[in-house]
Each structure stands twice: as C-alpha cells, then as structure tokens.
Amino acid sequence: MSLDKDYLHYPQRHYGMDHELYKWSMLSERAPVQWPNDGKLALWVNVNIDFFPLSQRQNPVAVPGGMKMPYPDLRHFSLRDYGNRVGVYRIFQALDKFSVKPTVAINGAMVDRAPYLMKFIAERQDEVLGHGWQMDHLHHGEVDPADEAQWLDASLRKLRGYFKQPVNGWLSPGRMQSAATARLLVEHDIAYMCDWINDEMPYDFRSEAGVLTAMPLSNELDDFFIMGNNLHSEESYAEQLQDACDLLLAEAQSQGGRMLALNIHPWMSGQPHRIGYLEQALAYITAQPGVWSATASEIHQVWQAQQKR
C-alpha cells in the first residue's frame, strides 16, 4: 500500500504563493497607508441583509447560518427573517447613534421581498454591496458555471436597477467562491470583493479578466462567528472588538493606517439582548482618537490612490 507518487511531488514549491491569484507580501513590509484627517484606524461596519429560503437546496457544504432541521424549518427561517424585520432597524439606530457609516451587503432576492427596507436604505444613501442572489445560492467550487454567472448577474442587475448609489463591491453568500467568481466580478465592473480573509488591509487580486481589490472583511470578528459558532457571550464579543481596536490602533501608530472590519448580521446582533453590547463596542471604538468611520468604497478609494503602480 502506498500513495500515488504525485503525493510526494511539489510542483508549486517555490518562492511566493502556491497560486497566481495574488502576490506574497507581509503587511509590515508595505508602504504605510495614510487615512484622511490623520486617521489611524478605518472602521468599516458591514451589515448583511440576507434571505435564507425555507426551501434550502442541497449544497455540497452547509449553508452558514442556514436551515438545519427537516423541512419546514420554521425555527431558522423565521429567526433569520427577524433580522430583516426587527433587528436591522435596531442596528441602524445604534450605528446612527455613534455616527458610524455602514456598508450594506444585500442579497438580490431581498429587493422584492422587503421594498420598505430597500427604500429605507436607499434614502439613507448607505453604500450597497452585491451579496449574491440568496443565501443558499453558494458560489462554491462545484457550482454549475452557468448558474453562478446567472445568480451573480441577476443579483447585481437587481441592486443596480433599484439603488441610485453605485454598487462596486461584493460579498459572496457564505463567503464562498468558485474558481470563476473573481473573473465574473471583474466582468461585472466590481472593483472590490470581501470574501478573502488572508490580510487586514486591501490588496490586489488577479483574475483572468483583470485585477480587482480584495478587501478583507474579518471573519474572526464576525458577530455570527464569535457568538454563533464559538458560542462566546455578548460581553466577550464586545471585549474582543475593543481589544482588536486597541491593538490595531497601537500598530497603526508605527506602521501606517489599519482597518477594523466588523461584519454584522441583524438576525444575530439585532436581538434585544445583544444590541447593547454592539453599542458598547461602538461607543468605545468611536471614542478613540484616530478612528475614521468609513464605507468600504471610501476605504478602497483612499487606499487605491496611494498605491504606486
């Protein structure tokens, strides 16, 4: 018994990455980035407007946050729907209280499902991100290429048809990508995507259709990851956000601008027993000198303008 001889061959064992998607680069070695008004830490709060269908399809991997029980899983369906009816308004109120400008990632299917909420977001003029068609339309590696292209196209068409503000960014449902996702995004004039979490600052990402920016949206600080996956308390969630803020601010003093990317789900943080802890963390973060609250596009543009090509 032995493994195929290829198992001891290492064709990618050379300098840099084991793929051509982006260049190897250590954060500490890059030219410092300067945020506006001598800001040290860009705060990007990303709010997810998700539709989890009751009729969840069979996927090769679990839908993060999706249905778990036999059909009809009213429990998870309605608990997720709670976010779009109740939680999201609490979240917006909390963000406004601390003058935090959110970026809102919206599943295309939500445009017709919640017109009141869409109008509300349009009038607030928040930045809108493409977020796929719905949460069980995962852009995973084995997705039918025609399906992926159609979902991506339909979701961006829907958002761009509804919102006056430009839709330049993308967050895939469940942060999954196929090998074709980046190319499709460039072909649809998307300037940046938020799925890759291998960095804490933006960086150039190559696709077959050209370069776009990867804007890492931390998963480790995601509310669902901390409280839903890790089952940490609300107190610990707030503490972790505050500790992250402290460390990144301190690092920015000597190394140039840093980015604190907080991904928020109204169905998680919008619960009455949790919202207070989000408010506590936001109160702390926004009180620190040098914190610049910005949308993902604003951060992207400032970063982009400082890159030497």
Next chain:
Amino acid sequence: MKVDPQYYDYWPYHDRPKITWPNGAKIAFWVAPNIEFYELDPPSNPHRKAWPQPYPAIAGYGIRDYGNRVGHMRQMALLDKYNIRGSISLSTALCDHHPEIIELCQARDWEFFSHGIYNTRYTYGMSSEQEREMIHDAMVSIHKHTGQKCAGYLAPALSHSDETIDLFAEVGTELFGDEGGFYTCDLFHDDQPTPIHTRSGKRFVSIPYSLEMNDTIAYVSNKVTPRQYGRMLKANFDRLYQEGEQSGTIMCIPTHNYQVSCPHRLKAYEEALEYITGHSDVWVTTGREIASYYKAHYYDDAVADIANKNKGAV
C-alpha cells in the same frame, strides 16, 4: 493495528528521580510557534480531506495565509519583548515560499524543527519508503536553509503511521548522527520528558508539547474566549511551577500565527507571557535545549526508574 503504540512504558508521576533545570530552575518554558504552509490545491489523500469545501476553500486557506502575511510579525515582536526564542514547528516548504520569515527567525537564533513539508500532505497511506523520503526531505530542507541539524518532529497535521517516530530517529542519525532527530512532540502523555523506545535503540525523548495549551485546540476545537485562554495559560503555569519545586516540569505553549496574533487575541497571550517570564527560576528555552539537557543529565536515571517501577508488570 496495535493496541498500544509501545513507545513508552507506564511511569507514575510519583516518586520519580528529581529533575533540576539549569541554574536551579523549577520549570522549563518553551514557546513553539507553528509556521505552516497549507496548499490551496493539494493532491487528495484517500484517508483525510485537506479542506471541507471544494476547491477553492478560501476560508481555511485564507486564515492560514493571514498567519504568515500578518500574524507572524506580531507574535515575533512579542517573543522579542519577553526574550523568548521560538522553537518553530515548520512546514519546511515555507523555506522556499517565504524565506523572509525564515531569515527573521534565524537572526534571532530560534530553533527550527520539522513539521513535515506542507500541512496539507498527510502521512496516512504512505509506504514506509514514502514516509522516509518525506521526513528526509524536510530535515534536509531545514539544514540547507538554516544550517540547523533538525532535532525534533511534530508530524504534519499530526498525521502518523506506526513507523513515524522510528523513521524520524533513523533519518536523523543517517543525516546528523546523534545531533539530529532525537525528540518528538507527537505524544501528550506527560508533563516531563520521557525516554522513548525506538527500533534503532537511539537515545530519544518525548518533550511535552501541550495540546491543551495549543491555541488552535483552545480557540478552534474548544472555542474558548481570548481572556479564558489567557487564564488557562496562567493556571497551567502556576501548577507546573509549584510542582517544579519537587522535580522540574515543562510548560509549552504551541501557537499559530493565525490564532494568537489576531488583533482580539494578542493581548491575552501577552499578559500570560508577561506573567510567566516575570517569575524567577523559569528556564526560558527551546525544545532542542530541553531534550539535550535531559538526555545528558536525566535520561539514564529515568530508564532505570521506569524499569524499577514496572517490576512485576506483565
């Protein structure tokens, strides 16, 4: 399959020959940063999947890459601050991919030990010849890039065969004589070193590399909070330090730059390092130095004591 791996005999944590570490230290403290390379598209192994999602599994791959791009410098600065030399559990292909990291560690006189070639190439299913080739390749890589004669092994992704430890000891001897391949981090049965049976009869030891204190086990498997991890590290130290009065103990913190170095976690780790290194009679050292010191001073007494304690055993 064996009922028992038979690397070591039963040896009660009671009335063992006393260990005293250099300068009268009660506890040997070492930090083992795992500096790993996971492949985005590794060849498949029929016994274990590398990634839970179909290619490209960007979440798992991405966070490991984060460790090298972002996390490494943070943990290294912290170890510098507390005068700790890391003992690196190294995916040796990283010498080719990211030589900058190797140079930074080398400049600090850190130890490099083998953690295989990639953490996405498992031992499972390898023939004896294949495993020997993989172990050899990794030890040669460390020597070529750092000049170090690799002393320790933590099998890649903790994937083993029945021969792993024997092969490692033999390849170490073949390459470096008694200066290479003499300790393992793969066994979690004790808080002190243990002489290990190998088929070559080499003086070979197991050095405690605590899985319980391992940040990935704590954060990912056990899902502890950062503050709780900090408390666990201090409690682990407190008890081992106290028991070290009787006979020297070992505390190891195995880390990963994609876990401890995350911005919400570094503070808890820093507080623990400050606490531990703030005590007197702590030997802050490396895996290799512990194994060498133990072999030179306590190995023979241990072998005799183990034989004595097992008299009458079946």
